[in-house]
Amino acid sequence: MTATKGLEGIVATTSSISSIIDGVLTYRGIDIDDLAENATFEEVAYLLWYGKLPTASELEQLKSKLDQYAAIPSEVVEGIKLYPKDTNSMAALRTAVSSLALYDPAAQDMSKEANVDKAIRLQAQLPTVIAAFARIREGKEPVAPKAGLSVAANFLYMLSGDEPDEVAVKALDQALVLHADHELNASTFAARVTVATLSDIYSGVVSAIGALKGPLHGGANEAVMVMLEEIGSPDNVESVINEKLANKEKIMGFGHRVYKNGDPRAKHLQKMSQELGKLKGNMDLYNMSVHIEDIVTGQKGLKPNVDFYSASVYTTLGIQRDLFTPIFAISRLSGWTAHILEQYDNNRLIRPRAEYTGPSNAKFIPIEQR
């Protein structure tokens, strides 16, 4: 038995949800470029869960369920009020989602119908949880979700209490489409491993949130913004990036386990970053990002991934940087839950082996002789 570090190149399951073939990402066979230009996040979530695009009436039904489920139990809000004000936002999300299960009478119901319903419920509630956390830590009361708004619009509305402008909603909606699913990424794999024990959907999502939190996965978008803030101004890009490369530091938002010739999602976020910068009359973050890309791609051949231009997009939308990864979770929840449902439909316990590298024939030594 020989281990493959990081399971690189290992095919661990079959799945009909998303594919990455020759650098092209599809959801249910539809190219991400097509979806990014034409689909809303709600259509994409439906596509991931049900395997087909919704008809107009199916989409309306989904939207009305999302409206119906978007409020969160008052006990969960009270719990969030007890979190330390400076707690990590992904740790807060992980805890809050775990607590949502406590107040869902169907949490342990393993029927297909109940699990699909819980996927929709979680999709509706995640933005509410994150917005409530973001406001409570600033000493503000949470804003209740508003029926009739899209997931993207409702999240922005609950963050600020004001109806967001159309450009912001469109940009966030497109970002949600682009992050919704990504084959067997680390957090999705974590979710599938958890539910393959026939544990419940909440446990699967909590595992996934924990995996997404790390800077090698979802935490990279926030780490990109930390780097942009450290650089500070367009004049400093060259010196800071060259120093990082000379010190063999990883440049966040670059490289990918699967894409070696570029992440197909990055170009959409780059375009969005440029358009938002123009609209807001400040191109600094965009220009700095392009300059970083020139240097890193030029010197290392590494291309930006989905996280790189997300950072400037979200910042230009006025979103605090520690909410970037929770926003990724709002989107990826649709993929996680689609994979959880797929795992339940054709389940077998996921239990790989380890190549043992420890000592052999060791003997127990009584404590007084150690």
Ligand SMILES: CC(C)(COP(=O)(O)OP(=O)(O)OC[C@H]1O[C@@H](n2cnc3c(N)ncnc32)[C@H](O)[C@@H]1OP(=O)(O)O)[C@@H](O)C(=O)NCCC(=O)NCCS
């Ligand atoms: C995404 C990532 C985890 C993929 O990891 P991986 O497939 O295990 O790739 P490796 O870490 O083995 O990288 C291969 C080589 O490229 C280098 N490399 C990879 N990403 C790099 C980066 N962002 N900056 C600088 N060098 C990088 C590695 O140092 C390694 O070089 P070496 O062969 O000289 O040791 C990795 O590229 C990374 O850490 N990127 C930054 C974090 C990030 O943006 N994550 C979001 C992913 S969507």
